[in-house]
Amino acid sequence: MNDHTHSTSKGVVNAGAVDTGTVDSSAVRTWLVGLQRQIVNALEAEDGSRFREDPWQRESVAKSEQSKQSEPVEKPALTGGGGLTCILEGGALLERGGIGFSNVSGTRLPPSATAARPQLVGRHWEAMGVSLVLHPRNPYIPTVHLNVRFFVAQPVEGSGEEPIWWFGGGMDLTPYYGFEEDAAHFHRTCADALKPFGADTYPRFKAWCDDYFFLKHRGEPRGIGGVFFDDLAEPDFATARRGHEYGERERSWQALRRGRYVEFNLVWDRGTLFGLQSGGRTESILMSMPPGVQWAYDHHPEPGSPEALLLSHYLVPRKWV
Secondary structure, X not given: XXXXXXXXXXXXXXXXXXXEOOOOHHHHHHHHHHHHHHHHHHHXXXXXXXXXXXXXXXXXXXXXXXXXXOOOOOOOOOOEEEEEEEEEEOOOOEEEEEEEEEEEEEOOOOHHHHOXXXXXOOOOEEEEEEEXXXXXXXOOOOEEEXXXXXXXXXXXXXXXXXXXXXXXEEEEEEOOOOOHHHHHHHHHHHHHXXXXXXXXXXXXXXXXXXXXXXXXXXXXXXXXXXXXXXXXXXXXXHHHHOOOOOOHHHHHHHHHHXXXXXXXXXXXXXXXXXXXXXXXXXXXXXXXXXXXXXXXXXXXXXXXXXXXXXXXXXXOOOOOO
C-alpha cells in the first residue's frame, strides 16, 4: 500500500484527514474489498482478459532480525495481516495491470512513517488500502496510478490517549504522448469529484500531487499530476486512444519514459519505502513496475517531435481547469 504523506516547501501535509476517537475498521475493510472487486470487474470487461488472483497471508509473528550482540532483539515492525493481489499481464489493453488490497498490522512503525508523525512512535498500528497501477500496451494511452488507504494507530497501553486515524488517497496520470483534451478531461473529472468538499480542495490536492510526483534527481515531473482524494474517477480517453496506431518508435519512447516511472517508485516513493521497511510482501509492493523499460544515456528527443512536445508542453506545471 502506498503512503502519500507529502513533504513540501510549506512543511509536512497529508492528503487525508487525521482524526482521533473510535472508528469501525471492519466497515472500512468491507468497502475497500468491494472497491477492488468493482475495478477488477470493469477492467476485465474492457480488456477481455481475466486477472490472476493471488491471495497472501502474513504469519502471525514475523521473523525479527537476530542480534549478534547481547542487547535485546527489537520487536518486528509487521506482525500480521494479508491481502489479495490481482494481476493481469499480456492483455489486449493492459500490458500489465495490478490492483492490490492489503490489510496489515504491526507493533511499531518504520522510520518512513514516524519521521513525519513522531506522535505515532510506540503505537500498534493497522493499515489497509487498495492500490492500482495500469500500464497500457498502446503508447498513446497513459499509465494510471490510484490508491485509497486507511490507517489507525492505537495508543500505548495506559497512556489515556485516543487512537489516531485517517483516510488518504489519490490518483495521477503519466502520459507518453500529450493530448490537450485528455489532460483537461482528467483534471476536470478530478475537480468535479472534489467540488462537494470545498472550492479550495482540488487546487490544494493538485499542488500536493505535483510536488510529490517529481523526480528531484532529474528535475522533472513523472507525469501531468492529479489529486489525492478518497474515491475513484474514471476518465474515458483509454477507449478513445485504444485504436491509435503506433510502431517501434512509439514503443521505444514509451519504454524510456517508463524508466522514469521505475526511478520514482524505487528512489522517492514513500509507499514503497514503507512497505519494504515494514516487512511487507515484495511481489505486491513491486506490482506497480512496468513490464519492460529502457534507459539511454543523455537521451533527448528530436526538437519539434511529439516526444519533445510531451516534455515542453505537458510535463510542466499547468492549470488544466
